[in-house]
Amino acid sequence: MNWSSWSEFFAMGGYGIYVWGSYIVTFICVISEILLISRRRRTLIESYGLIHDSYAEEISDKKASLNMNSAPIADENHNVKAGSSTEEIKNETTS
């Protein structure tokens, strides 16, 4: 074991600021990249929620008008992921 105490570990033999300055900035960069990617994906999926929900509604409307609406198109996942956007569209179409 290299370190006899935590303070010795943080001091890094007097080079603490350089060593931890490197590690902390690396950590921040990596975490930010992961968060930015997740946010980009979430934003994208949300915007698609609108596009494809309206698409799905369009199809179900057609099926209903043709009397062949056997199964609802929206399944559980679908509702959970884009609940708000579906609501918005429904409100728009009903009003």
Place this chain on the structure above:
Amino acid sequence: MAINWYKYASPASFYTVAGKMVPFFAILAIGLLVAGLYIGFFVAPSDFQQGEAYRIIFIHVPAAWMSMFLYVVMACWAGIGLAFNTRLSSMMATAIAPTGAMFTFLALWTGSLWGKPMWGTWWVWDARLTSELILLFLYIGFMSLQAAIDDPRRADKAGAIIALVGVINIPIIYFSVQWWNTLHQGASVSVTQAPTMASIMLTGMMVMVFASWMYSIAVILKRVRIIILERESHAAWVAELRRKGAL
């Protein structure tokens, strides 16, 4: 048994395959990172010349290697996309650039923090440091150019030209420590000679290198999936996946 590789050149099938690969590489990256940090801080002894400051090596060298390696991979994909007009190749190049730029920045940042206590200066305009800085500008140039062009296919082509021209910088970075006088030390690890480091330090460094690889693969696959979705938003397969809740 022949695998039909062309199948995976289609964004639609690659999207699903990549999605399955991301968690695998992410878990490997976390495991290797924990092991690498443990070796780096608790197993490897202090250096007889540099004391504890040398522990920066466990991120500096992986970051510097990844910055160069990712650039070459990016230029290859961009070149393939330009030559064969394959959409997925160009999307891969676009997905690699931000991660490559991040590693380039980290190589410069950690190098600077290492240079201050060892050389007495944060920065010096010598061949190794300057060429690595140019690499960062090449990544930024690639990303800005692509962001400035609305049509994705034209952006791919323009970016590919920058990426391919910039490849000349990679051997310059690599050999700069031999070609010019520089403060930067020579290669610690090379193909032709035995490594000049203690083996436990080398082990820790290599584990961190593999962790960076796995991290890069996971992040780049995750990003390329987003790029595929952005570009193929009107394709039927996207609607189909969306309906199944498998997006």
